[in-house]
Amino acid sequence: MRIRVVNPNTTAAMTAVIDECARAVAGPGTVVEAVTSTMGPASIESHYDEALAVPGLLAEIARGEAEGVDGYVIACFGDPGLYAARELARGPVIGIAEAAMHAATHLGRGFSVVTTLARTVGQAVDLAERYGMQRFCRGVHATDIPVLELDDPKVRAVIADTCRAAVAADDSDAIVLGCAGMADLCDYLTEETGVPIIDGVAAATLSVQSLVTLGLRKSGRGEFATPPPKPHTGPLTPFTPNGPTP
Structure with missing residues (x-):
């Protein structure tokens, strides 16, 4: 295959x-x-x-x-x-996004999306609606980190802080990562937040x-x-x- x-x-x-x-x-x-x-x-x-x-x-x-x-x-x-x-x-x-949102629904009652720039929040909300995920998606949160800066080790703490804040604000059971450039952070973020972190890749x-x-x-x-x-x-x-x- x-x-x-x-x-x-x-x-x-x-x-x-x-x-x-x-x-x-x-x-x-x-x-x-x-x-x-x-x-x-x-x-x-x-x-x-x-x-x-x-x-x-x-x-x-x-x-x-x-x-x-x-x-x-x-x-x-x-x-x-x-x-x-x-x-x-x-x-x-x-x-x-499609795959990650569907996977998140198997792991709890609701999930939050943590993404990059604030200007992309509306697009993530639209995707949740397109895929029938509105009832599960409890919030979309921006780190305001540009995509091309995600490989900087210093931004990991900012992403972790945003994930923790999203869980607290939305009472979510899981986090969907809103960028393919975050794909390698799952283990780190799971340890930092204590909730499932879903990488769409x-x-x-x-x-x-x-x-x-x-x-x-x-x-x-x-x-x-x-x-x-x-x-x-x-x-x-x-x-x-x-x-x-x-």
């Missing part, structure tokens, strides 16, 4: 963190391939960033389809391009692995069927009805 984990931003150092966390949970016989988008923003912290990250993400999905990849993880908490990616792929495509990797193991693939009918053919112009010319040219 081959699972491709796509980092939709262009920062290779973040992909390395994502790769390590995804590989750590993959079962025997599962090959995890973490890839960095070749076009788009260095980090995704706004609707603008998210929109510009989608073409690069779709190019990686199309390349994976040509190479026989079995399933995909979108390793950004905004789950950018998730539905478009499902149109292109034959196998399952799971976003890390690991949760989504296992979700894809489970679906493929069950022999389940994307439905090819209706909304997620291959997009209908039509011309594309300008920089989007290579994006054919069957997905971008790898």
Whole structure:
């Protein structure tokens, strides 16, 4: 089984963190391939960033389809391009916010999301509503740490403080980490907070692995069927009805 984990931003150092966390949970016989988008923003912290990250993400999905990849993880908490990616792929495509929120509901009555910049709080709230998680998501809390500064060891204490404050304010039973760049902090934050800490990269990797193991693939009918053919112009010319040219 081959699972491709796509980092939709262009920062290779973040992909390395994502790769390590995804590989750590993959079962025997599962090959995890973490890839960095070749076009788009260095980090995704706004609707603008998210929109510009989608073409690069779709190019990686199309390349994976040509190479026989079995399933995909979108390793950004905004789950950018998730539905478009499902149109292109034959196998399952799971976003890390989607997977983490669902996993959190198995561990308690409610969860909080701890994310990066305050400007992304509304997007996390919207995702909880999209996935039917409003009744479980008790709050979204920002650390105000930019994505590209998450690898600084000094910010770990700030993230831990925000997690503890979220648990106290929301009376939550678990914390969902709101950025793929936080994926390697689970053990540390669990020890600091005493509640389950859910990393969406690991949760989504296992979700894809489970679906493929069950022999389940994307439905090819209706909304997620291959997009209908039509011309594309300008920089989007290579994006054919069957997905971008790898």
